[in-house]
Every structure is written in C-alpha cells, then in structure tokens.
Amino acid sequence: MTEATSKTRKGAETRERILDAALELFRTQGYAETTMRQIAQAADVAVGNAYYYFASKDQLILAFYERNHVEHLRLLGDALDTTRDFQERLRAVLRTKVDSAMPYRRLSTKLFTSAADPESPLSPFSPESAPLRKEAVDLMAEVVSGASLRVGKDLRADLPELLWLYEMGIVLYWVHDSSPECENTYGLIDRTVPVVERLIGIAKLPVVRPMVRELVGMLDELRPTAQAPAPTAEDGSAPGGGRRR
C-alpha cells in the first residue's frame, strides 16, 4: 500500500516538508548520495518520522513521479486544444514530458532500474503505480482521439498504451543522453514522431496486418500481469482513494 497516512492538516504539512527536502537533496547531490538522516534533518524532523509518511526511500521517488505528472500537465497547457495534427500533438506531449523532468534527470533513472524488477513497487507496471500509469495512458488516448488520424481497427484499442510505451522509450533514451542540453533527445523525438505516424499507417497494409494482430495479442496477454495469487482484497485505496482528475 502506498499509504499517504496524513489525517491532519499539520500532518500533511510535515509530509510535504519531508518530500520537499528529499527532492531538493536528490536533485542537488543524487539519490544514492542522499541519506535519510540528511532528509530528516533538512526537514527538521526525526528520521523515524520520514518513515511514518513514506514507507521507504523508494517511495519518495514515487511521490516525485506524481508531482512530475502534474508539472507535465502544467507545461503542456492547452497545446492539445490548438491543433489536430497528430504529429504536433504527440510531439508536444513528449517534449513537455522531457522538459518537466529535466531538473531530475539522474533521479529518473530509478524509474527504469526498477521497471524490470517484478517485485519493485517502483516499477511503472506495479500495482502501486497503476493509477499514475493510467493517467499517462489516458493522456495518450487524448492525443489520438483529438487528432485527425485514421487508425486501423486492430490497433485502435491498444494504441494509447503503445504510445505510452514509446514515451517510456524516449524517456529511457533521455536518461542516458549526455549531449549538451539533451538536444539529442529532442532530435530523437522529432525524427521518430513521423516514423510513428508512418507505422500507424503501415499497420493497415494487408502485408503486415496479421503481424500487427499478433503483436497486439501479445500485449493484451501480458497486461493482467499474472502477479502471484495477488492480495485480491482490492487496493486498499478506500478513503483518500481517488487520485484526482
């Protein structure tokens, strides 16, 4: 459970203070180099208190992702209301995504170091980050639905998720990108966005349709990540539950 656990105004403030201190330290000296004791001290709090609000050091990163997503939306602004061109829309989302995370590039690597670990709650595929993932996929759905673009039947349902995976790929590249100002990443976006539209078009061709269908099928099969017997009892998100939006 992600467990916010702040039932009080003062509690919420403390939580915020800890998160602020943590992110600032992560940004300036890196994740591994920052100790929980430093964070606690910077937040003017006992170390145990940090663990009252965040189950682990990792969970602080998850909180960062949440913050980063609202920053992403802020930077995106009304860009999706000003054009119906698919490439422009997609490009806008990707560029602002990179922009929004830019100050935290090194921190963002953690997303992938745990992405592959089935048990890490930090993985973008984990149940803990499911709501956040859903929002990102929904954003891609908006990119598609508001665009003048014909999508083949086979692809339609899964396209948003595929685009999200594509976004993850871009972010993965960006995390490794050591070019000045990360210009290579922006170049990659500009060069691959047309390819993506092209692929969506190609997917309708009879030559590749069976292949597309197969790939989509595999994706579907993968989705309900057969995660053990699962706690079933439903994500205890009862009270604070619905992440906004």
Add this chain to the structure above:
Amino acid sequence: MTEATSKTRKGAETRERILDAALELFRTQGYAETTMRQIAQAADVAVGNAYYYFASKDQLILAFYERNHVEHLRLLGDALDTTRDFQERLRAVLRTKVDSAMPYRRLSTKLFTSAADPESPLSPFSPESAPLRKEAVDLMAEVVSGASLRVGKDLRADLPELLWLYEMGIVLYWVHDSSPECENTYGLIDRTVPVVERLIGIAKLPVVRPMVRELVGMLDELRPTAQAPAPTAEDGSAPGGGRRR
C-alpha cells in the same frame, strides 16, 4: 576488467568456493535475502575475504553471467552445425538460453534492474560487461552467417546486435513469466521467431527501407555510449583495486 585477482592456485580455489556458496544461496533464498555474512560463512571464510575477490555483492552476479554463458554454450552443443535454417538456429539459441538460466530466474531480474542505470557496472551496456556482451553478439552473428538467409545491405552489419537485443527482450519477458514451467516464454519464442525472419525480409522492401536506415543509424549513434572521457588506457586493474567513485 572483472577483477579476478587470484594469482595463486589456492586463491583461485577460494574465489570459486565463495562464488559457489553465493550462487547456491541466491538460488535457494533469493539475492536480496542473502547476506554477505551468510555467503562468507557458507564458504568458510571471513567476510572481508569475499571482498578481496569480488568488489561488491553485485559483482557476484556478473560472475554468474559469465558462468551462465558457458552453460548456455554447453546446452547449445552442436545445434548450430546441424541445420542451416535460420528459424531453427535462432530458436535453438533462444531456447537454450532460457534453459540455461532457468534455475536462476529470480536472480536474472538483476540484469534488467541495472540495465537502465547508466552507472551500474552490472548493466549489459557497461564497459565491465562488454566482453560478455561481445560473446553474446558474436553468437548471434554465427546464427546469421551459418544460415541460408538473405539479409539486406542496410541491416547486415547491425543484425547480430539487433538479434541480441531481441534475445534480451525474450529474457526480460521470461523473467516476468509466471506461467507453469515458463511455457509462455517458450511459446513467445516460437511465435516471434518467424516474425523476426519476416521482418528481416520486409526490411528489404522499398517502402520501409528509409525507415530501416534511420533506425540503424540511431543504433550506431547510440553505441559509443558517450560514457565520460572514457578511461581507455588503464582500466585500473591494479590489484589492491583502485576503487573508484
């Protein structure tokens, strides 16, 4: 350099003993759950001694990858000498790869948790694991060169590396695969291998050739992982071990 640091017969034996103990413990109780003290005790050695042969707990995993590769070759046997069919050859390599790592499925996740971290020496892209990666890519080159298969000019040079990436994808799936006996993974191999051959064929079509060229170009661009100024000269393999930071 992996830092063997065993200049003596007895030293080599000790190293082996530690590695054996570590892998056995990793296999039976998992990586995170195994402590260096347990390993040392099982190997009948002081904890500091383990660090004389392995710079860190992670390095034990790298040693595992090396062992696993020779096991992979053993299982593969002469399979590559008995057929020139591309699909059969590729399938043989992939299936034996999965077979060879099967007892260490959980341990293998570590490959990916660090794959994305640019600084981790465990990453398959890191200089530390370069020689091992080369061997894996070379194996794929053999798969191609010994097969009756026509490869387009644009693709030829990079195909082995692409196939290795494909192998990594399979392994990534396998690591998450919770189906009984991991049958889903073997199914995935059987279903995707034909797709791969198909794609290699399609890559020659004029419609997609520019796209192929672009993708290959990006791959090339990515290769010399702009990793710092590159230490080139002396990969500080001095004995006492230039710990680095």
Add this chain to the structure above:
DNA sequence: CCTCGGTTTTGAACACGTTCAAGACAACGC
C-alpha cells in the same frame, strides 16, 4: 480541569553492505 483515543513524533537499536589496518602465510634469495 482532567481523561481518553487517535495521530504524530522521537531516537535508540538492528542488520546490512562495505572498508581497512593489521596479521598470517608462502615462496624465494641469502
């Protein structure tokens, strides 16, 4: 005012990965 229940806060304590100065050992030249 006091008491009670829940929420928040504390800091000592724990187990872990890792380091390091010191010692043990082995081979060799004298």
Add this chain to the structure above:
DNA sequence: GCGTTGTCTTGAACGTGTTCAAAACCGAGG
C-alpha cells in the same frame, strides 16, 4: 636459519536504510 616481498585472510568498525516501543501532542467529552 632469516629476512623480504607479495599474496591472502581476518574481524572489528563505519555508515546506511529501516524498525519499533515509547513518548508527545491534540481534540473532544465528561
């Protein structure tokens, strides 16, 4: 024998993330 040099081995000690029992705090009821 004896020192010398390089390899190997030891175990206490350090800093880390994390836990937990206890304390402090706070609002509401009596």
